[in-house]
Amino acid sequence: MLDSGPVVTTRSLSAGDADWRRHGTDIPVCQAAQRRASNGPVPGGTYGDEVDEYSIKTSTEVAEAVRTGRPVVALESTIVSHGLPRPDNLKVAQEIEQTVRDAGAVPATIGMVGGQLIVGLNEPQLTHLATADGVAKLSVRDLAVAAASGADGATTVAATAAVAARAGIPVFATGGLGGVHRAAAESFDESADLTALASTPVTVVCAGVKSILDVGATLERLETLGVPVVGYGTRRFPGFYLSDSGYDLDWSVGSPEDVARIMRARAGHGVSDAGLIVANPLPADEQLDPQLHDRVLSEGLAGLAREQITGKSVTPYLLAHFHAATEGRSLAVNVRIILRNAALAAAVAVAYARP
Template sequence: MVLVSDEVREAVAAGRPVVALESTIIAHGLPRPRNLRVAGELEELVRAGGAVPATIAVLDGRPHVGLDKGQLERVATEDGIRKLSHRDLPLAVAAGASGATTVSATALLAARAGVRVFATGGLGGVHRRWTETQDESADLGLLARTRITVVCAGVKSILDVPATLQRLETLGVSVAGYGTDRFPGFYLADSGHPVDWTLRDPAEVAAVMRAQDALGGPGAALIVANPVPEDEQLDPGLHARVLDDALRACDAEGVTGQAVTPFLLDHLVRHTDGASLEANLAAVRGNVRLAARVAAAWAGR
């Protein structure tokens, strides 16, 4: 059912480092044609770190772990590419649909293929006004039952960060800051909230992964929260002002449910003159570089 590229399959079988990459950022997160250039750049960053990239997507109803250039171009340029969470995978497969994978779908398919390390931008989480909407990303529940290491820049700053951290604790998902005791805020190096554990280098991350396996228990993920460099983050004052405006606009226009996150992210891009998009890409690049180093340490290289 899951089609694993020859390169990824051979690397996993040989115990060589592999890094999973999501495809939603390519199909839905960036404008064309920059999205295709960034997709290639991220794969090259993985290779420069000594690992094999495994970009994940569903094409014509077939989940792929590892894409060739033609498949990557389809994800970046083809109209009608859907956005697939893990709940959508069986529907997409049965319908023969094509879609880009979110964090939860990427993590699930990566784990199925034996890939242990996954790099992304920011996780989904608990939405603001959760007590009214009960709106929570599918990322959290999936990570609570999937043994994968996710290198990310925390959770999207438009979310309820403290509630998300509490939810991760309740679900038993391990969270550590990378080189910091503060939880990153996606566009921001510091969300304003602490983390209990700090890991200082890829060897320490790999040691935690080995301890997870040795201890057994529920197959939960490890989140390695890697902050965007401060000199590349979105200006915190600008972020606060624009996000506040975006939330008011969201209310005024009656935007609800799954439409809230793309609405807020789009508002941030437009009203920061693209600065939020550049901070997003800076975070993703840093996470991909670190993930390659973690995968190498995990592989014992």
């Protein structure tokens, strides 16, 4: 039975300890970490004690699917903890997994519970990340520190892609990618999603880059990093809430089989370890109204400057602003995006798994 949430205590660091303080606070030690240290199970977990303490834990279903070559789709958990409001977050996460199953693939939602990095969260673990307070947002750089502290955490695109590749899962579905922020010339604020995809051979199905970012600069950066971007049924790069960001693409594909052939060609060449971005736009009649989008975005950017919000807090702030200012319409679009991407990713995984 999953605990309702971690009971957090703290310990003081001795002079001989590594300085693990973050933002001037001591590293948290939660009950799950204490249980693990005494060989106890992670709440809600079904994983054997023979696995090393900090090994990635893979659910039986996902591990068996990977072993036998069945199609698997990796899913991020930040949409559960940070991307959608409660209680919609858990409901949508369950719908995403069911969409993948309905298309013939196995869903593998990735996240961290009590310091254990898990590929294939079960229902109690998914519910915990959706309802617990203080769930950390984990990029690649945060994984080891969060694990050592016994934290609960949701993985970003960068972390999910990296863990999926490590687990042998070649396809990943998400809503929109992170990218270069609009004030990057002064702040150097750029999502780790980009550099992670430059060295992670995972195919990411998305609705382009979040429109709150500098889309043009992000595409330039992806080109520099050697990450290919193909439009699904389009030569125009989508803008997350919008079907068209205004930027052209060099390549497009028309079917999941086309994507699978690109994946096989990349693997066969052995030249690049970069990922592949499949940009899947919403139909024009399902996008957010462009005029409403532009007005709300301008208001949100002004709010960022006024409240001096930076770093990891930027995207959650703007998404929350969109939700409030559009009276929930942006949330409905966001849900359509991720469900469509999950279905396409599953179709790609099925095509790639065929002999």
